[in-house]
Amino acid sequence: MLDLTPAEWTAVELSLRIAVVATACALPFGLAVGWLLARKKFWGKTILDGLVFLPLVMPPVVTGYLLLIWFGRKAPIGAFLDSHFGIVFSFRWTGAALACGIMGFPLMVRPIRLALEAIDRKLEDAAATLGANRPRVFLTVTLPLALPGIIAGVVLCFARALGEFGATITFVSNIPGETQTISALIYTLTQVPGGDAAAGRLVLIAIVLAFAALLASEWLARRASIRFHGE
């Protein structure tokens, strides 16, 4: 079996924690932005659409650098969050989660938006005539019908977060036990002589994790489809 050193286990555990937290924190925003883009007409919609997709098309290093100059401890947003809420991002695993969440965000928003656009609005009207106010229509009709798209968005964001490298290393560096994820550790190992075996083990783990996420999403999507569409 795989014989991982404690440092390697730490990187695996850290990667999973960062990806889970990044995805969980991105989800409410992903739903809100997906809903806005799918349902609302407002001034600046094209700009919002563009901003959301920027992390997908920009070099990750640029995203990481922007995070550094905005969310660093002495940077405007970072200093504010630190003094008012005690939230620190720079050189912490939370910063890695922020970077990963932002990098995964466009991949999350797109399927959610498409799923919301595909919903028959007439079903929502029917729910309203049956006495459901707007929040209840959303919870009992819109959300369940969009669930396959939401699952797809969550899995894509999670996978992206798990593999994120450029933005993370630029923003929070490569600190063992704090910000050194699987990707960062593999990178480190390739820089030192004799690191090949360890890198190989981590590569295997990365493949297994990616595959597991994919299978889980397939299974969830099929279950949702059976539950909500009867086939």
Add this chain to the structure above:
Amino acid sequence: MLAVDVEKQLGALKLGVRFDAARGATALFGPSGAGKTSVVNMIAGLLTPDRGSIAIDDTVLFDAARSINVPPHRRRIGYVFQEGRLFPHLSVRQNLDYGRRMSGRPREASEFERIVALLDIGHLLDRRPRMLSGGERQRVAVGRALLMGPRLLLLDEPLASLDAAHKREILPYLVRLRDDAGIPMVYVSHTAAEVRRIATTVVRLDGGRVVATGGLELLKDADIDGLD
């Protein structure tokens, strides 16, 4: 009694409709594009008139002059749509129960049983809507609208998507509903034979206007199609 007096510009069609509907079934009868569905959507609150008012007895649902516009979820008007619009992610039982759940009323087993028996849908309760035939789907849609405890029932061409056999299957249920349930009905149709079976009052619409109001004699000159 339902009192409707509404105006709305709908693209090229200038809709201006005024009628009262008492107990029994009032048919909104007229050719496609006469504005029938728009009128029932306004009664349900899904479409906002430009001018006018809608009231049931003493309850004002809409009054442009007084800026009253009760949202659809607070109108308590049952609506049976042409395509049923059952929720695909819910079972038949959950569909039937939806209105009661949303209004937070307590479960009344006897009422549920009565309507399920009236529409003969007891054997379908655990199925998903997509496993139902067109006729079954419409019966469930009628049951769902009834079980919310409506003060008025709107039926928008509830038979239009069904073939002749299914139409014959569902019509007796609607007649029974009119006679037993005691809820005023507004029934939209462009089929004279259907209206003849259901309606007690006929409001003829054409080009967004009421051209005649009266009894079934208004159907005399209307085209007869083979329903009976």
